Amino acid sequence: MSNIISINQKIISFRKKTIFVEGDKSLSIRFILLSALSNGKCTAYNLLKSEDVLCAINSIKKLGIKVNLNNNYCEVFGRGLFGFKYKNGLVLDAGNSGTTARLLCSLLIDTNQTVKITGDKSLKKRDMSRITRPLKMFGANLKDNKGKLPITIKKSKLLNPIVYTEHLGSAQCKSAVMIAALKTSGITKLKCSPSRNHTELMFKNALKVPIKIHKKNKYDLIELDGLREFNSFNYKIPGDISSAAFFIILTLLSKKKSLTIKNVNINPSRTGIIKILNMMGASIRFLNKKIYKGEINADIFVKSKENLKAINLDPKINSSAIDEFLLIFLAASQCSGISTFSNLSELNKKESRRLDWGIKILNMIGIKTKRIKNDGVRIWGNPNLNLNKEYIIKNYLKDHRIFMVSTIAALVFGGKWKIYDPISFRTSFPSFLKILKTLGAKIL
Ligand code: S3P
Numbered sequence: 113m114s115n116i117i118s119i120n121q122k123i124i125s126f127r128k129k130t131i132f133v134e135g136d137k138s139l140s141i142r143f144i145l146l147s148a149l150s151n152g153k154c155t156a157y158n159l160l161k162s163e164d165v166l167c168a169i170n171s172i173k174k175l176g177i178k179v180n181l182n183n184n185y186c187e188v189f190g191r192g193l194f195g196f197k198y199k200n201g202l203v204l205d206a207g208n209s210g211t212t213a214r215l216l217c218s219l220l221i222d223t224n225q226t227v228k229i230t231g232d233k234s235l236k237k238r239d240m241s242r243i244t245r246p247l248k249m250f251g252a253n254l255k256d257n258k259g260k261l262p263i264t265i266k267k268s269k270l271l272n273p274i275v276y277t278e279h280l281g282s283a284q285c286k287s288a289v290m291i292a293a294l295k296t297s298g299i300t301k302l303k304c305s306p307s308r309n310h311t312e313l314m315f316k317n318a319l320k321v322p323i324k325i326h327k328k329n330k331y332d333l334i335e336l337d338g339l340r341e342f343n344s345f346n347y348k349i350p351g352d353i354s355s356a357a358f359f360i361i362l363t364l365l366s367k368k369k370s371l372t373i374k375n376v377n378i379n380p381s382r383t384g385i386i387k388i389l390n391m392m393g394a395s396i397r398f399l400n401k402k403i404y405k406g407e408i409n410a411d412i413f414v415k416s417k418e419n420l421k422a423i424n425l426d427p428k429i430n431s432s433a434i435d436e437f438l439l440i441f442l443a444a445s446q447c448s449g450i451s452t453f454s455n456l457s458e459l460n461k462k463e464s465r466r467l468d469w470g471i472k473i474l475n476m477i478g479i480k481t482k483r484i485k486n487d488g489v490r491i492w493g494n495p496n497l498n499l500n501k502e503y504i505i506k507n508y509l510k511d512h513r514i515f516m517v518s519t520i521a522a523l524v525f526g527g528k529w530k531i532y533d534p535i536s537f538r539t540s541f542p543s544f545l546k547i548l549k550t551l552g553a554k555i556l
Contacts, residue, residue, distance in 0.1 A: 114534075115534070116533075117530075117531050117534045117556065118529065118555075119519065119528075119529045119553075120528050121526065122366065122525070123366055123523040123554075126552055127368065127370050129371050129372070130373075131372075131547055131550070131551070132351060132374050133351040133373060133541070133543075134541060135160035135350070135352060136160065136349055136351065136354075137211075137352055138211065138310050138352075139314075139347070139350070140156070140160040140168075141164065141165055141211045142215075142311060142314055143159065143186075144159075144165065144168040144188060145168055145212075145219055146314060146318075146319060147188035147190050147344070148190055149190060149342070150190030150192070150345060151341055152189070152344030153187055154187070154346060155187050155346045156185065156346070156349055157184070157347070157349065158348060158349045159186040159349055160352065162542050163209075164207065164211070164212060164540060167209050168209065168216075171204045171205075171206065175198050175219075176191065176195070177191060193341055194295075196223075198225060198227070199225065200225040200226055201225070201227075202226075202227045202228070203228045204227065205230055206261075207232050207235070207539075208512075208539050209235070210462075213261060214240070214242075214243045214288050216229050217244070217247060217252075217265065218247060218291040218292040219295075220265050221247055221250055221271060221292050221295060221296075222252075226267075227265050231261050233509060234464060234509040234511065235261060235463075236261045236262075238261075240256050240263060242285050246274060246276050251268050253266045271292075271295065271296045272296065272298065273297070275300075275301045276302050276303070277303045277304070278307075280458065281305035281430070281458070282307055283310070286311065287311040289302050290323075290334065291311075296339065297339045299338075300336050300338060301333070301334070303333055304334065306332065307434075308382055308431075308432075312325055313406035313407055315336075318345040318405055320342060321336070322336070323336050324336075347405065348404060350377040350409040351376040351409075352376070352541070353377055353378060353382050353383065353385070354382075355540065355541045355544070356373045356376045357436045358439065358517075358519075358544065359371060359373060360389070361439045361524070362520050362523060363415065364414055364416060364443065365416070365442065365446050366524045367416050368416055369415065370415040372399070372411050372412070373414075376410065377407055377409050378409065378412070379407055379408060380408075382432060384432030384433025385439065385440060386398075387429060387432070387433075388423065388433060389443055391423050391425075392420040392422075392423055392447055393417060394417050394443075395417070396412060396414045397413045399411040420443065421447055422448065422449030423452075424451070425452065425453045427453075430453075430455055434458060434459070435513065437453070437459055437467075438466060438469070438470050438473075438517040441453075441470045441481075441491060442517065442524070445474055445481075445493055447491075447493035448493055450491065451490070451491045451493060452489070452490050454486045455488070456487045456488060460487075462511070462513075463512065463513065463539075466513065467487070470489065471483060471489060473518065473521065477497070479491060479492065479493070479494060480492040498525065498526055499527030500526065500528075502527070502529075502530070503522070503527055504529075504530045504532075507533065510533040510536040512539040513540075515531060516541065519531060523553050
């Protein structure tokens with residue numbers, strides 16, 4: 113594949129189309145890492161086979177875990193809580209995946225050998241102190257590079273359970289503490305700001321380890337009793353709402369279209385984008401809801417909508433839409449009125465500085481967008497936007513979501529676009545371009 117795509121025309125009209133998106137990335141990575149700690153063969157169906165997940169698989173293989181990956185399923189042969197086998201000086205490469213890097217560190221807090229965790233150019237820029245801080249409190253012997261990767265973990269003395277407050281609303285931090293707690297004798301207590309709760313649901317409904325969760329108004333209290341071995345489990349992974357989101361926006365913002373996306377995970381901690389778009393006046397519906405291992409899955413139905421209205425978003429919703437904000441900004445650009453968002457500092461700590469990129473892309477296409485106080489953004493919507501100039505997108509950190517959002521913007525608004533680094537979408541959504549083409553997108 114060349115390192116650039118061109119889009120020179122809007123997507124043509126499609127109606128009553130049905131698509132599937134690939135398996136959820138968060139659930140896929142959690143399945144791989146947690147099944148490695150189980151006792152026996154775990155099977156996942158519809159596992160996402162993207163680069164982030166392959167990095168997680170390669171890492172557990174290097175830790176002595178057998179994995180069979182084929183088209184229809186993935187088998188992981190867990191060796192129990194303390195079954196990893198590897199040589200001193202092992203290096204694990206998490207690639208572009210923050211979830212893999214952060215959760216691997218906690219998987220290895222009890223290592224007997226020296227092991228190093230590293231990643232690509234983008235991942236090496238991301239903050240790791242958010243996990244090394246609590247992991248050091250457990251007694252882990254780890255050293256980071258000024259709060260960043262690479263992280264080296266060495267044999268530590270005794271590990272002890274901790275009482276910890278997670279205030280960033282980061283599911284990766286919460287999950288890192290929970291996995292470290294599994295490996296530590298005694299009860300770990302965690303108070304955390306709301307974030308996606310897949311780890312809690314997997315612990316409870318798949319691993320069946322003793323976990324208590326008290327939901328309070330502004331935070332959750334989690335108590336976990338460690339050192340309990342667990343049996344193998346199977347998991348059918350639903351579609352990823354963060355991937356579905358690109359097609360939701362494509363359909364909503366372009367004319368005369370309707371689309372059903374089958375069997376997507378609609379865990380309320382992930383559906384912020386739907387709530388926000390419906391607040392703007394969309395009527396996106398969930399059909400055929402089913403519960404599987406504590407997760408809610410459903411088909412998502414969306415149709416084109418004109419006359420969307422601007423919103424002033426309550427930042428309480430932010431964490432449930434954290435990976436979708438660039439798409440939400442595209443929707444805000446089509447609302448009549450001025451939309452305001454705040455408390456978005458976490459967006460600049462992702463694979464690239466996504467808050468800055470969102471502002472840059474909107475201004476580039478002629479939508480007045482300003483950074484405001486409290487890490488916020490103000491967007492002056494223009495429902496009549498119709499582009500005819502040339503636009504070039506080159507994100508030197510090759511952020512997959514910047515590539516995919518730009519592709520959707522080109523197909524919705526028109527103009528002549530050149531977008532660099534198309535292979536980046538393989539990080540999270542390998543069939544992205546293929547699905548777009550089945551809907552009639554002309555991508556050169
Ligand atoms: C993820 C959590 C989110 C999200 C990331 C995946 C996870 O990050 O942005 O893409 O699988 O736990 P934070 O937990 O850092 O907010």
